[in-house]
Amino acid sequence: MQQYKIIFSGSVGAGKSTAIKVISDIEVVATEARASDHIQKMKESTTVAMDYGRINLDAETTVHLYGTPGQERFSFMWEILAQGALGLVLLIDCSATAIKTDINRYLAAFKDFIKENAVVIGLTRSDLSTGIDWEMIYDTLAENDISAPVFEVDARNKTDINMLVEALVLSIDPTIDSTINPVVT
Amino acid sequence: MREESITSILADLNSSSTDIEASAIISTDGLVIASLLPTSVDEDRVGAMSAAMLSLGDRTALELDRGALEQVLIKGANGYILMTHVGHDAVLTVMTKSSAKLGLIFLDVKRAVADVTSVL
Numbered sequence: 164m165q166q167y168k169i170i171f172s173g174s175v176g177a178g179k180s181t182a183i184k185v186i187s188d189i190e191v192v193a194t195e196a197r198a199s200d201h202i203q204k205m206k207e208s209t210t211v212a213m214d215y216g217r218i219n220l221d222a223e224t225t226v227h228l229y230g231t232p233g234q235e236r237f238s239f240m241w242e243i244l245a246q247g248a249l250g251l252v253l254l255i256d257c258s259a260t261a262i263k264t265d266i267n268r269y270l271a272a273f274k275d276f277i278k279e280n281a282v283v284i285g286l287t288r289s290d291l292s293t294g295i296d297w298e299m300i301y302d303t304l305a306e307n308d309i310s311a312p313v314f315e316v317d318a319r320n321k322t323d324i325n326m327l328v329e330a331l332v333l334s335i336d337p338t339i340d341s342t343i344n345p346v347v348t
Numbered sequence: 349m350r351e352e353s354i355t356s357i358l359a360d361l362n363s364s365s366t367d368i369e370a371s372a373i374i375s376t377d378g379l380v381i382a383s384l385l386p387t388s389v390d391e392d393r394v395g396a397m398s399a400a401m402l403s404l405g406d407r408t409a410l411e412l413d414r415g416a417l418e419q420v421l422i423k424g425a426n427g428y429i430l431m432t433h434v435g436h437d438a439v440l441t442v443m444t445k446s447s448a449k450l451g452l453i454f455l456d457v458k459r460a461v462a463d464v465t466s467v468l
Contacts (some may be wrong), residue, residue: 192411194403196376197437209377212400236378236396 165224169331170244171214172273173254174265175233176205178287178318180214182254183230186324187216202234211237213244218328226332241272250281250331253311254318258291263303270307277309281334285316285327353467354382361460367448368456369427373464374398374439381438381468398441402431421450432457434464 171179184191194212202209214230229244231237245251253269255262266284270277284304289295300313312330316323358371362384372383372391378399380391405420422429427446430453434440440461444453 192407194400194407196378196399196403199375199377199379199437211376211378211396211403213404232396232400234378234396236392237400239393239397240400 165336166227167225167250167332167335168227168229168248169250169252169328170248171228171230171252171254172241172244173233173252173269173285174256174259175202175209176259176288177233177254177256177285179230179233179254180210182252182285182316182318182324182327183214183216183228185319185321186218186328187228188219189217191216209234212240220332226328228328235268238272245273245276248276248280249335250283251276252327252331253282253284254287254316255284256288257286257295258288262296263299266300266303267307270304270309277311281331282309282311283327283331283334284311284313285318285324286313287316287318289315290317350467351382354464355384357460357463357467358382358384360463361442361456364456365444365448365452367445368442368453369445370443371460372398372441373434374441376402376437376439394441398431398439402433402439405431428453430454430457432461434461435468438464438468440464 171183173179180193192215194210195208196211198206198209210232216228218226220226231241231244251273255265259265286295295315314327316327354373361371362368370385370389372385372394373381374395375381376399378396380395383391385391401420406417409415409417420431428444428448430442432440440457442457
C-alpha cells in the first residue's frame with residue numbers, strides 16, 4: 164500500500180479548498196471561518212487551519228490531500244502541513260492584480276520544501292482575468308530557479324484538478340500508474 | 349468605542365488574577381479585535397494561531413462526537429493557553445502562568461465571555 168501526502172497552497176481565493184473538495188473521495192475535513200477582512204468582498208468564508216481530503220489512485224495507492232490557509236498570517240500552518248509531504252500543488256489566482264508578487268511569495272515560503280520535493284503550479288480564475296501572461300509566469304519561475312509544470316485550471320473542474328495531481332504524483336514517482344480512476348456518477 | 353469597551357473587559361480580566369499574563373479577543377478568521385498582550389508577543393500570530401486551534405478543536409469535537417466546542421486548553425511547561433468561543437464569530441484567548449488555578453481562570457473567563465458577548 165503506497166501512501167502519498169501532498170499539499171495545496173497558494174493565494175487567497177485561488178480555489179484550494181474548492182479543488183480538494185472536487186477531487187476528494189471522502190467528505191472533506193474543512194476549517195472555514197467567516198472572513199472579516201478585505202477578503203470578504205471575494206468570498207464569505209476562509210480556511211483558517213487546513214482542509215483534508217483523500218483520493219485513491221488505485222487499490223494500492225492513496226493520496227492524502229492537505230490544503231493550507233492562503234493568508235500569510237497563517238504561514239505557521241504552511242510549515243506544519245508541509246511536514247512529510249512529497250509534493251506541492253501551488254494554486255495562483257490569475258485574476259489578481261499582483262500575480263508575480265503572489266508567485267514569488269509562495270515560492271519563497273516553500274523554497275526549502277521545493278528543493279527536496281515536487282511542485283506543480285495551477286493558474287486559476289483565468290476566466291476572470293484578461294488573459295494569462297505566460298512569459299511573465301515562466302520568467303518568474305526562472306528567476307526563482309524553479310522548473311515546474313504549469314497548467315491553466317479551473318478549481319471547480321474535477322478533470323483539471325485530477326490532471327494537476329496526476330502530474331505531481333508522476334513527478335514524485337514516475338513508475339506509478341497515475342491514471343485516476345474516473346468516478347461513475 | 350466597542351474596541352475600548354472590549355479592552356476594558358480584558359483589563360478587568362487580566363487584573364482579576366496575577367496568573368493571567370495576556371488576553372485577546374480575536375475574530376474566528378484570525379484577526380485581532382482587541383488585545384492586552386506583552387509587547388514581545390506578535391498580535392497577528394496570536395490571532396492566526398487562535399483561529400487555527402479553535403477551528404481544529406471545533407472539527408475534532410464534532411467528528412469525535414463531543415458536541416459543540418466550548419474551549420481549547422493548551423498546557424506548556426511555562427503555562428496555559430485557553431481559547432474560548434465568544435459567540436460564533438470571535439474567540440477569547442488567555443495566557444496564564446503555570447501556577448494558575450484553572451478553576452478560577454475558567455470562572456473569570458466565563459464572566460469575560462458574557463461581558464464581551466453583550467458588547468460585540
